[in-house]
Amino acid sequence: MNFSTVDIIVFIGYGVLIVGFGLFISREKKGHTKDSSDYFLAGKALPWWAIGASLIASNISAEQFIGMSGSGFALGLGIATYEWMAALTLIIVAKFFLPIFIEKGIFTLPQFLEIRYDSRIRTILAVFWVLLYTFVNLTTVLYLSSLALSVVLGITMTQSILGLAFVAVAYSIYGGLKAVAWTDVIQVIFLVFGGLITTYLALNAVSDGHGPLEGLKLLFQKAPEKFDMILSKENPFYKDLPGISVLVGGMWIANLSYWGCNQYIIQRALAAKSVPEAQKGLAFAGYLKLIIPLVVVIPGIAAFVLHADIARYDQAYPWLLGNLVPVGIKGLAFAALIAAALSSLSSMMNSTATIFTMDIYKPFINKNASEKQLVTIGRLVGLTAIIIAILVAQPLLGGEEQIFQFIQKYTGYVSPGIVVLFMFGLFWKRTTGTAALWTAIASVPFSIAVDLIFPSMPFLDQMGLVFILLSLLIVGISMTARKTESPKAIKFQAKVFHTEPIFNALAMGIILILAALYAIFW
Numbered sequence: 001m002n003f004s005t006v007d008i009i010v011f012i013g014y015g016v017l018i019v020g021f022g023l024f025i026s027r028e029k030k031g032h033t034k035d036s037s038d039y040f041l042a043g044k045a046l047p048w049w050a051i052g053a054s055l056i057a058s059n060i061s062a063e064q065f066i067g068m069s070g071s072g073f074a075l076g077l078g079i080a081t082y083e084w085m086a087a088l089t090l091i092i093v094a095k096f097f098l099p100i101f102i103e104k105g106i107f108t109l110p111q112f113l114e115i116r117y118d119s120r121i122r123t124i125l126a127v128f129w130v131l132l133y134t135f136v137n138l139t140t141v142l143y144l145s146s147l148a149l150s151v152v153l154g155i156t157m158t159q160s161i162l163g164l165a166f167v168a169v170a171y172s173i174y175g176g177l178k179a180v181a182w183t184d185v186i187q188v189i190f191l192v193f194g195g196l197i198t199t200y201l202a203l204n205a206v207s208d209g210h211g212p213l214e215g216l217k218l219l220f221q222k223a224p225e226k227f228d229m230i231l232s233k234e235n236p237f238y239k240d241l242p243g244i245s246v247l248v249g250g251m252w253i254a255n256l257s258y259w260g261c262n263q264y265i266i267q268r269a270l271a272a273k274s275v276p277e278a279q280k281g282l283a284f285a286g287y288l289k290l291i292i293p294l295v296v297v298i299p300g301i302a303a304f305v306l307h308a309d310i311a312r313y314d315q316a317y318p319w320l321l322g323n324l325v326p327v328g329i330k331g332l333a334f335a336a337l338i339a340a341a342l343s344s345l346s347s348m349m350n351s352t353a354t355i356f357t358m359d360i361y362k363p364f365i366n367k368n369a370s371e372k373q374l375v376t377i378g379r380l381v382g383l384t385a386i387i388i389a390i391l392v393a394q395p396l397l398g399g400e401e402q403i404f405q406f407i408q409k410y411t412g413y414v415s416p417g418i419v420v421l422f423m424f425g426l427f428w429k430r431t432t433g434t435a436a437l438w439t440a441i442a443s444v445p446f447s448i449a450v451d452l453i454f455p456s457m458p459f460l461d462q463m464g465l466v467f468i469l470l471s472l473l474i475v476g477i478s479m480t481a482r483k484t485e486s487p488k489a490i491k492f493q494a495k496v497f498h499t500e501p502i503f504n505a506l507a508m509g510i511i512l513i514l515a516a517l518y519a520i521f522w
Helices: 005-025 038-044 047-057 062-074 079-105 109-116 119-153 159-206 210-223 251-260 263-270 275-296 298-305 315-321 330-365 370-398 403-411 414-427 433-453 459-481 499-520
Strands: none
Touching: 005 038, 005 119, 005 159, 038 159, 038 263, 038 315, 038 330, 038 370, 038 499, 047 159, 047 210, 047 263, 047 330, 062 079, 062 119, 062 159, 062 298, 062 315, 079 263, 079 414, 079 499, 109 263, 109 330, 119 159, 119 263, 119 315, 119 330, 119 370, 119 414, 119 433, 159 210, 159 263, 159 275, 159 298, 159 315, 159 330, 159 370, 210 263, 210 298, 251 263, 251 414, 251 459, 263 275, 275 298, 275 499, 298 315, 298 499, 315 330, 315 433, 330 370, 370 414, 414 433, 414 459
16 A cells, blocks of 8 residues: 555654553643553543443454454455344443442453452453453454554564553553543544545445435345345354354353453443443443444455455455555545554553452462562553563464454453353352353353354354353352352442443433334344
8 A cells, every 4th residue: 555645744743643642641640640440440530431441442453453353354244243242231231230340440350350250260261351351352453453554554574563562551550540441532533534535435436426325226136135133054154154043042142241241341331430330331332332333344354255366355455545545545444444453452452451460469479569570561561461462473373363252252261261260259149269260261162162062153152152041150169169149249239230221322322223223134
């Protein structure tokens, strides 16, 4: 892609804006020293719109822009079910999970597991999440973003990886969650509107200059098979999205694990001013999720109709940027892609640092650590995590075709166990710590066993089956060990789930929109 002077100015200006604003917002008032609450939870002062924007900016990364556009090219709009079902999941998490998490005053989800179960569960999950965020999440976002950067700018993958990592580190390591969340407000604006520019241009190209609406109409006519939300068994990609299971099966496990039991998502809500503020933030994020497929999936389908000359599916979005976006706008469109990458990288670094510091360093290495030491360790861990991701990104992911599906399958090995731990911990008072421990240990072996026994079963269905098996395991062990409720059971009154009228109206709006979307694209 040939960048004009204007493109270069826009692109570099965007990087300077983000780093400069991140450092500016990270400043502390004279006489105040940043403590762990400031660094890891933004001083518990985030408003709803910052929470919602940060959730989406952190979630929508190159994984979606590159990975989901690639899946859109391959299988079509069906991949959007991850986004649309997430909108409904956000409502469920906001109403039933968040009030309890915030009431407990936790920094991390492993900390909640110790409150509900014991320190063994906290430690196991803390170590797991640190490894997952470092070797899967950080690595994937860094690799996919760098793939686009190298294709568009004509530089090497190594240069791309180092450049992205440097910019993300420049503002997030010093400022912590406060810098991450507030820069995300800017990032999500670039992400959505910059992404819509690419969608507009792709649809306009499909219609041969007759506008995006005509282009969308032609997509329906030329590739009707790409607009099936519920795939039939004859579809070659049925194994990725197994028909009705995306509505009533394992998709729920994937979504609840990601949106309800995931540190770098929940951490924004834990930093809210209040429970109602957090709930409105998640509802706002839900509405943004409804429009994300227009930004990340439709361009992939357009690339298919335009007969994009690509060697692998994940090159669909970089192809659009390189061939359709005119000089003068390329810098803005590309800034949207980089915005998605930077926000996700900074969020994952911060959450990795939070878990390691609060769940491993403080309990086991330095129980009497000062607030200053905790912040310092957090910064060092975030930096170490991104360095590891830099080193392993290319060797680990260089040979994958659909990286989005790769992520979903292998994180799906642990998602059922995590959901079982939280669901039964929150809502069944007889669950014991020992039962939770065995469930955590059994999650990966059960997933591998189901994969080996039923190799042709779609991985979402495998997740659903593993969830059922692990639920039976945790119930069986708990009932054998205890006839009454656990002394560490979560006790709450029904009023804890009371929500304000504005949240209820927002939730109903999401439900009605989803019903209409699935009715149209069934």
